[in-house]
Amino acid sequence: MDIEEFRKRGYEAVDRICKYYKELDNHNVLPNVRPGYLKELLPKEAPEEPESFDAIQSDIETKIIPGVTHWQSPNFFAFYPANSSFPGILGDMYSDMFGCIGFNWITSPACTELETIVLDWVGKLIGLDKTFLSDGYGGGVIQGTASEATLVALIAARQRVIDKYKAEGLTEEQLHVISSRLIAYGSTQTHSCLKKSTMIANVRFRALSTDEKFSLRGDTIKREIEKDISQGLIPCFLNGTIGTTSSAAVDHISELADAIQGTDVWLHIDAAYAGSALVCPEYQHYLDGVDRADSFNFNMHKWLLTNFDTSCLWVKRRKLLISALTITPEFLKNPASESGLVLDYRDWQLPLGRRFRSLKIWFVLRTYGAKGLREHIRKSISLAKHFQNRLLSEYSDLFAISTEQAFSLVCFHVIPNVKSRKTSNELTEEVYNRVNETQKIYLTHTKLNDQFVIRFVVGSPWTAKEHVDRAFDLIVKITKEAISH
Amino acid sequence: MDIEEFRKRGYEAVDRICKYYKELDNHNVLPNVRPGYLKELLPKEAPEEPESFDAIQSDIETKIIPGVTHWQSPNFFAFYPANSSFPGILGDMYSDMFGCIGFNWITSPACTELETIVLDWVGKLIGLDKTFLSDGYGGGVIQGTASEATLVALIAARQRVIDKYKAEGLTEEQLHVISSRLIAYGSTQTHSCLKKSTMIANVRFRALSTDEKFSLRGDTIKREIEKDISQGLIPCFLNGTIGTTSSAAVDHISELADAIQGTDVWLHIDAAYAGSALVCPEYQHYLDGVDRADSFNFNMHKWLLTNFDTSCLWVKRRKLLISALTITPEFLKNPASESGLVLDYRDWQLPLGRRFRSLKIWFVLRTYGAKGLREHIRKSISLAKHFQNRLLSEYSDLFAISTEQAFSLVCFHVIPNVKSRKTSNELTEEVYNRVNETQKIYLTHTKLNDQFVIRFVVGSPWTAKEHVDRAFDLIVKITKEAISH
Known part of the structure; x- marks a missing residue:
């Protein structure tokens, strides 16, 4: 690949990144693949002859993207966030330039x-x-x-x-x-x-x-x-x-x-x-x-x-x-x-x-400014607050907060109703599994004093109130089903 | 930075990478800066307000590039190579896309x-x-x-x-x-x-x-x-x-x-x-x-x-x-x-x-093919051979090979002539330091059985016969000066 081909492929990669973030909300956050899916799609050995970059780009679309968990998605509420940003990506590009x-x-x-x-x-x-x-x-x-x-x-x-x-x-x-x-x-x-x-x-x-x-x-x-x-x-x-x-x-x-x-x-x-x-x-x-x-x-x-x-x-x-x-x-x-x-x-x-990793830190600090970074943090925390408020104000019969909201994390569990034959742990685990099985949002869990707990963390800069509300509605819907069955 | 600004800045970054590799041979491989140079050029604190990306790009040119050691340069013969490639850079871009x-x-x-x-x-x-x-x-x-x-x-x-x-x-x-x-x-x-x-x-x-x-x-x-x-x-x-x-x-x-x-x-x-x-x-x-x-x-x-x-x-x-x-x-x-x-x-x-580091390996294997990778290795080794041949055939009075050439590494030292008051170690170290002080090529050294040895390693895909010859001529010139003084 010579310099001019790199320029072409580089532009295409930039365009692909733009498209990825434009469409990110349309993707399920979790992929729908089974263990070993990729082995069935790829050759058993490296190619002897060079391949065209078209073939690689096409494989990204058809073989890689279907198997990706979208950590940058506005619907990713699992673990803790690991968010990148455009200035950060640019920082890595300049870092790779120097190598x-x-x-x-x-x-x-x-x-x-x-x-x-x-x-x-x-x-x-x-x-x-x-x-x-x-x-x-x-x-x-x-x-x-x-x-x-x-x-x-x-x-x-x-x-x-x-x-x-x-x-x-x-x-x-x-x-x-x-x-x-x-x-x-x-x-x-x-x-x-x-x-x-x-x-x-x-x-x-x-x-x-x-x-x-x-x-x-x-x-x-x-x-x-x-x-x-x-x-x-x-x-x-x-x-x-x-x-x-x-x-x-x-x-x-x-x-x-x-x-x-x-x-x-x-x-x-x-x-x-x-x-x-x-x-x-x-x-x-x-x-x-x-x-x-x-x-x-x-x-x-x-x-x-x-x-x-x-x-x-x-x-x-x-x-x-x-x-x-x-x-x-x-x-x-x-x-x-x-x-x-x-x-x-x-x-x-x-x-x-x-x-050369300091470049991306430098780019991020300067592009957002201290002000922009504070806004990002406060927005995440206020969206988590919004989620907790809805839990407590609209469905205090279905959910309990497991610990006070801390930063942008809400920990909650499901409360069985009097007729339920399931324990809180059983119900919460069932809701948790069924929510993730939809692949539409991604949550993780923990145990606090033997209580099975669902963790809901906000952190993506792409997450807006509508995403939190949609996640909330999905969780409520599945919880109601789980309780009534 | 929104998607459209990223597209613009991303294209610019790709163009900058192209320019970097086009001009790489014109840069000295070692930078001409003193310890602490950058502290004098940058503010003491992160900015409160966002800055424009123009300012960052301009700082890259005037403050960062002057302080970079160019590992990808065709004139880098130090340590062992750490070479990247365009498919590799693209692999990192797609990896950063997914994050x-x-x-x-x-x-x-x-x-x-x-x-x-x-x-x-x-x-x-x-x-x-x-x-x-x-x-x-x-x-x-x-x-x-x-x-x-x-x-x-x-x-x-x-x-x-x-x-x-x-x-x-x-x-x-x-x-x-x-x-x-x-x-x-x-x-x-x-x-x-x-x-x-x-x-x-x-x-x-x-x-x-x-x-x-x-x-x-x-x-x-x-x-x-x-x-x-x-x-x-x-x-x-x-x-x-x-x-x-x-x-x-x-x-x-x-x-x-x-x-x-x-x-x-x-x-x-x-x-x-x-x-x-x-x-x-x-x-x-x-x-x-x-x-x-x-x-x-x-x-x-x-x-x-x-x-x-x-x-x-x-x-x-x-x-x-x-x-x-x-x-x-x-x-x-x-x-x-x-x-x-x-x-x-x-x-x-x-x-x-x-x-997601496997992407760059995948891109490299497919873009070069096994054939292209073998060509790259054989070229490096034959350029090292060329360097060693010139040492031995043209200046066997000045230089000795310290160990047999292995892979793309040549280890050599300077031989004092009868009139010289300097030992081989003193001369070799002097030549080594003075070559690096030119900042035009970069060599590293080692000691083998108490012999001070200069290591000359070929590995960059940008290194051609002319670069090896230029490095050789520079080393010979400096060695002659060191011996005669």
């Missing part, structure tokens, strides 16, 4: 420096304490996902403890024993990525119980740490969440910070979803206590209009991250890195290679 | 199924043993980088050993002790990502010495394993490399497979760079022994025209990977996953989220 791999400063200075700058911009925008910014000892870095951010923070936490014992003169063998006694904590509501991180890093893990609002409290963690220390374990990491996956609950960060005072425990704050709401001053009170945390993470690719993958991680002492993750073989040595004047982001992450 | 997050089958069936299919295509194309394909117990998955592929394989290796001891009835505390005794091996030439992976996973690591051709041999590893077992350690992982970072050396995979026979050691093959050459039958003999490995990885984003990030990992028993990396909280449960009929790639990787 640079910015692991060291010299491998693309603009790639490193723009990342430092926009992470400072975003940090300020969400009201993060200035100790997390790059001016002092801290700084931000783009990770692929919150999973990687959590793992990276855990590795730094572990290294800090090991280094302390090393400084006390322990031998390598003794350090291996220390290492096998480290323990990390989260709550029963913490995202599964923490448990996975501890499995990967080979650190013990315990999930602590929460209060009735699904928030982790200081006294719980204090008690646990004391017990574990008395039993010879070494607490090293605590995850606090702002906006849990199940119910968007917020842990009491201030209490957590109090509880670990004077210990070697690293406090990491996971605000993967709800962090985006912090662009609005009215939510920044959730940051109380975060100034005492060691690291903070949220995903711009969830609810802040920046395409996956832009998970933003800030640390208070970048030195700790770097010392835990640096290895410098000969081929990576270079004058700029040795000058000490530059950041080499390879030392802030798991992999070596990295893309 | 789907394919962690479970149901979150986008096409995303999962196309990945399984194209990884089978690529596996067949490079001659991988059929036990690595998805038909049987194996299968392929796209990782972000070889670092992640190595870490994932290491985690699976560790879990296999732990599970074995668990089955023997060891307690959790005993398993912690076992875990602290695990050890992984590579050679002194293994990529630094292995050491980093062992740091992350908290597994001991030892780098073993190689033969005079920088290849790891079976007797070395056999001796080491026996010694470690006798000292109470538990060997669990061995990395063999096809195409090392420093000199593109190839370990004796068959010997490694023999050496670990009957042990619990997982054999992982890292062919990050050289794996691309395996699309040519004349290089497939390097796969001897790989049929006995547990996992195999190479990066299509290095030398096979597919934009970063497409690191392809195959495992022989996917069950082992999945059992080491699966966690299923309530919100990820769904009927398709529970049916057992589908793959959920979240269980094959570190993070939860993942992009």
Whole structure:
């Protein structure tokens, strides 16, 4: 494919993207395919001879699109949103133009420096304490996902403890024993990525119980740490969440910070979803206590209009991250890195290679402005409020709210009527399955205190009141059927 | 930005990409900026009001491009290549159109199924043993980088050993002790990502010495394993490399497979760079022994025209990977996953989220055809050969080859003449630094047996004989100056 053919195909791709978003509301959000559908449609081997791009475009229409779950659809209310935007897509196009791999400063200075700058911009925008910014000892870095951010923070936490014992003169063998006694904590509501991180890093893990609002409290963690220390374990990491996956609950960060005072425990704050709401001053009170945390993470690719993958991680002492993750073989040595004047982001992450991802953040911040981003967040939250209001005002006989609406998430379940032979859990699960089977909207579920709960999350910039109302009407219709059968 | 503005800006982005590649040869490959240059040019905070896209485009030209290292340039001979292509860029555009997050089958069936299919295509194309394909117990998955592929394989290796001891009835505390005794091996030439992976996973690591051709041999590893077992350690992982970072050396995979026979050691093959050459039958003999490995990885984003990030990992028993990396909280449960009929790639990787990356692999394979990919590899290798021939035939008084040319890499150093007061190392380092200071071409270096060595790697599809000749002439000119001063 030469430059002029690329121009033609590039224009066509842009047109196709426009068409996709114009028609997005007409598609079912869930696809109607069975496992293995694509294998039956494609050859068993790569072609020997080049094929024309027409053939590829045609296969996109007939073979790929029928099997896509439309995450950008206005009718997608599942998980948490992962919304992109046009400026974000353009950011990726420019990133792909350069195709640079910015692991060291010299491998693309603009790639490193723009990342430092926009992470400072975003940090300020969400009201993060200035100790997390790059001016002092801290700084931000783009990770692929919150999973990687959590793992990276855990590795730094572990290294800090090991280094302390090393400084006390322990031998390598003794350090291996220390290492096998480290323990990390989260709550029963913490995202599964923490448990996975501890499995990967080979650190013990315990999930602590929460209060009735699904928030982790200081006294719980204090008690646990004391017990574990008395039993010879070494607490090293605590995850606090702002906006849990199940119910968007917020842990009491201030209490957590109090509880670990004077210990070697690293406090990491996971605000993967709800962090985006912090662009609005009215939510920044959730940051109380975060100034005492060691690291903070949220995903711009969830609810802040920046395409996956832009998970933003800030640390208070970048030195700790770097010392835990640096290895410098000969081929990576270079004058700029040795000058000490530059950041080499390879030392802030798991992999070596990295893309020019700050471009899309930069494009999004500038195209929307802080104002536009706040409008987006407030609109999502008010649409969720509208959904909850209709549930409560029109059908309080059919539905109950499982937890208070938090951010743009509504958790609800179905109430059986006196004649019903089905339990609330059975009914809610049935409604949930039948709604998704229509493929018209997509919901996910969770369990809260053994209650089967439907989660309804608003986040797409394409979602308007009419979509929420249509989803509401569909849920009501199916619930009435389920109750009467 | 509405749909019609995106169409306009999208066309402009496509035009800008065309212009970039038309002019790429006119740019210096290395930028002329000092650390901190960008901070002086950009505001300290995100804008409050939306800005026009004109302003962003203009900043790309005046502030970003001057700070970019041009990895796609025909004059980039550093590291290993990381080449993209137009079909690859188009693949990313379609991926961004969908913006789907394919962690479970149901979150986008096409995303999962196309990945399984194209990884089978690529596996067949490079001659991988059929036990690595998805038909049987194996299968392929796209990782972000070889670092992640190595870490994932290491985690699976560790879990296999732990599970074995668990089955023997060891307690959790005993398993912690076992875990602290695990050890992984590579050679002194293994990529630094292995050491980093062992740091992350908290597994001991030892780098073993190689033969005079920088290849790891079976007797070395056999001796080491026996010694470690006798000292109470538990060997669990061995990395063999096809195409090392420093000199593109190839370990004796068959010997490694023999050496670990009957042990619990997982054999992982890292062919990050050289794996691309395996699309040519004349290089497939390097796969001897790989049929006995547990996992195999190479990066299509290095030398096979597919934009970063497409690191392809195959495992022989996917069950082992999945059992080491699966966690299923309530919100990820769904009927398709529970049916057992589908793959959920979240269980094959570190993070939860993942992009639709198989599209770009599919586009590249079809647009070039197997034939076109082979031509690309053979052209790179023949250009490297041309460079080496000129070194040896025209200037054998100035230069010596440090190791035999391997794939598209030439390693050489400068020979001091009788009158020179500088050593070979001093001269070579001086030439290396002065060539890069011209910013016209980009080279990287390594050390082989304490010899400072310049690496010259060909890989860009834009690199023609004239670029290699120009680079050669520049190196000769600077070398002559360095020798005479």
